[in-house]
Amino acid sequence: xxxxxxxxxxxxxxxxxxxxxxxxxxxxxxxxxxxxxxxxxxxxxxxxxxxxxxxxxxxxxxxxxxxxxxxxxxxxxxxxxxxxxxxxxxxxxxxxxxxxxxxxxxxxxxxxxxxxxxxxxxxxxxxxxxxxxxxxxxxxxxxxxxxxxxxxxxxxxxxxxxxxxxxxxxxxxxxxxxxxxxxxxxxxxxxxxxxxxxxxxxxxxxxxxxxxxxxxxxxxxxxxxxxxxxxxxxxxxxxxxxxxxxxxxxxxxxxxxxxxxxxxxxxxxxxxxxxxxxxxxxxxxxxxxxxxxxxxxxxxxxxxxxxxxxxxxxxxxxxxxxxxxxxxxxxxxxxxxxx
Amino acid sequence: xxxxxxxxxxxxxxxxxxxxxxxxxxxxxxxxxxxxxxxxxxxxxxxxxxxxxxxxxxxxxxxxxxxxxxxxxxxxxxxxxxxxxxxxxxxxxxxxxxxxxxxxxxxxxxxxxxxxxxxxxxxxxxxxxxxxxxxxxxxxxxxxxxxxxxxxxxxxxxxxxxxxxxxxxxxxxxxxxxxxxxxxxxxxxxxxxxxxxxxxxxxxxxxxxxxxxxxxxxxxxxxxxxxxxxxxxxxxxxxxxxxxxxxxxxxxxxxxxxxxxxxxxxxxxxxxxxxxxxxxxxxxxxxxxxxxxxxxxxxxxxxxxxxxxxxxxxxxxxxxxxxxxxxxxxxxxxxxxxx
Numbered sequence: 001x002x003x004x005x006x007x008x009x010x011x012x013x014x015x016x017x018x019x020x021x022x023x024x025x026x027x028x029x030x031x032x033x034x035x036x037x038x039x040x041x042x043x044x045x046x047x048x049x050x051x052x053x054x055x056x057x058x059x060x061x062x063x064x065x066x067x068x069x070x071x072x073x074x075x076x077x078x079x080x081x082x083x084x085x086x087x088x089x090x091x092x093x094x095x096x097x098x099x100x101x102x103x104x105x106x107x108x109x110x111x112x113x114x115x116x117x118x119x120x121x122x123x124x125x126x127x128x129x130x131x132x133x134x135x136x137x138x139x140x141x142x143x144x145x146x147x148x149x150x151x152x153x154x155x156x157x158x159x160x161x162x163x164x165x166x167x168x169x170x171x172x173x174x175x176x177x178x179x180x181x182x183x184x185x186x187x188x189x190x191x192x193x194x195x196x197x198x199x200x201x202x203x204x205x206x207x208x209x210x211x212x213x214x215x216x217x218x219x220x221x222x223x224x225x226x227x228x229x230x231x232x233x234x235x236x237x238x239x240x241x242x243x244x245x246x247x248x249x250x251x252x253x254x255x256x257x258x259x260x261x262x263x264x265x266x267x268x269x270x271x272x273x274x275x276x277x278x279x280x281x282x283x284x285x286x287x288x289x290x291x292x293x294x295x296x297x298x299x300x301x302x303x304x305x306x307x308x309x310x311x312x313x314x315x316x317x318x319x320x321x322x323x324x325x326x327x328x329x330x331x332x333x334x335x336x337x338x339x
Numbered sequence: 340x341x342x343x344x345x346x347x348x349x350x351x352x353x354x355x356x357x358x359x360x361x362x363x364x365x366x367x368x369x370x371x372x373x374x375x376x377x378x379x380x381x382x383x384x385x386x387x388x389x390x391x392x393x394x395x396x397x398x399x400x401x402x403x404x405x406x407x408x409x410x411x412x413x414x415x416x417x418x419x420x421x422x423x424x425x426x427x428x429x430x431x432x433x434x435x436x437x438x439x440x441x442x443x444x445x446x447x448x449x450x451x452x453x454x455x456x457x458x459x460x461x462x463x464x465x466x467x468x469x470x471x472x473x474x475x476x477x478x479x480x481x482x483x484x485x486x487x488x489x490x491x492x493x494x495x496x497x498x499x500x501x502x503x504x505x506x507x508x509x510x511x512x513x514x515x516x517x518x519x520x521x522x523x524x525x526x527x528x529x530x531x532x533x534x535x536x537x538x539x540x541x542x543x544x545x546x547x548x549x550x551x552x553x554x555x556x557x558x559x560x561x562x563x564x565x566x567x568x569x570x571x572x573x574x575x576x577x578x579x580x581x582x583x584x585x586x587x588x589x590x591x592x593x594x595x596x597x598x599x600x601x602x603x604x605x606x607x608x609x610x611x612x613x614x615x616x617x618x619x620x621x622x623x624x625x626x627x628x629x630x631x632x633x634x635x636x637x638x639x640x641x642x643x644x645x646x647x648x649x650x651x652x653x654x655x656x657x658x659x660x661x662x663x664x665x666x667x668x669x670x671x672x673x674x675x676x677x678x
Contacts, residue, residue, distance in 0.1 A: 185652070187630065189553060190526075195649060195654075196649055199649035203649060203652055211648050211649075211652055211653070211654040211655075213528040213553070213586070213656070215660075216585050218586075218588045218589035219622075219657055245554075246554045246558060247552070247553070247554025247555070249557045250554060250557035253592055253593050254588075257595075296633065296645030296646045296647040297645055305637075306637050307635045307636040308633050308635040309538060310536075310538035310539040311636075312542055313549070313550055315534075315549055316523075316549045317555075321555075322561070
């Protein structure tokens with residue numbers, strides 16, 4: 001997708017380095033981060049230089065490919081021990097995103113054979129991700145009528161994948177076709193991926209939009225200002241229960257109350273057949289500082305971190321929630337729309 | 340209530356000045372603002388030096404009393420013209436809070452007779468507000484069982500009234516009785532009155548609590564972590580539909596979905612018999628900058644304003660929403676609990 005009219009993907013591998021858009025600096029600064037080994041790539045996932053289900057998956061795959069390169073001079077036995085350790089380290093970076101485990105395991109299996117196959121497999125995962133998202137856009141677009149006002153939560157745009165995005169891919173397709181759509185962008189506290197990343201993406205792609213506080217969505221629904229909601233997913237259980245960014249559940253409940261279609265857009269790689277229901281999905285708890293502090297541009301155009309809550313009070317910060325399948329109108333995948 | 344173990348009220352009048360806690364500086368700085376004339380008091384309401392239904396009402400009453408003092412040397416005819424102008428100016432400060440219109444009109448009627456009666460009436464309104472909130476605490480406390488986890492939205496504590504608060508008054512009473520309660524404090528974006536004011540109040544009163552992003556409430560409900568919700572109200576229509584801080588509606592819908600009791604605590608002065616239903620309540624739209632910027636303490640302990648959203652994107656900022664009466668379990672007023 002476009003950044004200042006130039007095309008980019010979110011993550012890519014070249015020789016033994018993994019390159020990625022530094023998403024912690026967005027939307028204020030556009031910078032490419034180069035990770036030269038797999039542990040650095042793990043750290044990049046952990047510190048959210050790269051984030052979003054698909055992008056995390058592809059990056060984890062690349063990290064496993066990096067590990068196989070790093071270990072390639074070792075004896076067969078030590079090579080496997082190194083890979084096992086790497087598998088554990090990569091899987092420990094973020095606990096919720098299904099794509100991470102899928103990608104790491106696929107590349108690990110190839111790495112057991114050779115590093116060349118590992119690199120090819122990692123690239124294949126990234127390519128599949130971009131292709132799946134493109135198709136999600138084509139299928140999802142069919143649900144969007146002209147002049148629709150669409151709400152989305154968090155960032156399931158191209159920055160969360162390799163390209164196109166999941167929830168935003170239908171939006172981009174509809175916009176390309178001149179459907180005169182409008183997007184309500186949930187701020188998505190505490191990390192504000194909506195206000196920072198989704199708004200930035202939509203601006204770059206010339207999609208009409210406005211940012212709202214997360215608290216405003218139900219109000220807009222009550223005023224007839226939202227025609228449909230599309231969000232992404234971090235993991236979809238076998239029964240359809242969907243883990244996604246904290247707050248998704250609240251939007252889904254409100255959408256049900258007002259009879260507004262609520263769609264989850266995700267590649268089939270996000271579906272986890274080994275997890276029976278939402279109750280079995282582990283919810284990541286992140287640092288309370290994400291709630292208590294905010295980072296942004298000060299008046300001198302420098303990034304500054306400020307305390308935005310009462311000093312000496314603590315916060316609780318679950319990163320995801322689980323939306324029960326009964327609240328979901330349908331899933332938009334690269335294979336079509338399922339209800 | 341207590342600030343550093345000393346007792347304070349939110350707003351008070353002395354001679355022709357109105358004194359108020361500067362709530363824009365809280366929780367980082369505790370400072371008293373002195374307004375020496377009614378226009379300055381209007382400005383204080385507008386810029387939210389004072390905010391919250393009851394406190395706005397009492398301050399508006401004091402402003403009208405100030406106007407009657409300022410006009411007291413004018414001829415009878417000019418005195419009335421001045422009062423009429425003041426009525427208009429005070430009513431134009433904030434459009435949603437019922438208490439503002441109630442208080443202004445009560446003091447205006449007395450001011451037509453004499454400034455002395457106006458001052459007495461304004462003080463009476465403030466005293467009634469504190470007394471009503473105290474009683475709300477006593478009635479509301481009966482709904483709270485030992486070890487309850489209570490969620491609240493925005494700040495309907497003593498800072499929003501003259502003393503005690505509405506939604507927090509039952510919490511303070513239950514805490515005083517040693518019920519071992521815990522409060523989940525919604526951050527309440529965009530102005531973060533929860534994270535800033537409610538958390539600050541609870542800390543000063545030694546009530547166990549944690550701040551959460553507004554997005555986390557439904558998740559906590561789904562995990563059985565919330566036993567009841569109590570919020571305040573800015574205006575309650577004749578049929579029970581309730582205008583309150585943006586986001587209240589979303590919490591009420593989620594509470595209904597999970598079968599969690601949702602109570603609105605408010606003095607009877609917040610009930611507006613002249614407004615038939617929620618559809619007739621005007622919703623204030625505030626500056627988009629409240630969403631796009633955040634203010635807080637930087638690392639040098641100075642207040643700093645930073646941009647927290649993507650540059651060049653706009654925001655939409657409705658300040659209130661309307662919760663339909665069907666979502667409200669009951670109202671806690673100074674007269675008791677009505678369902």
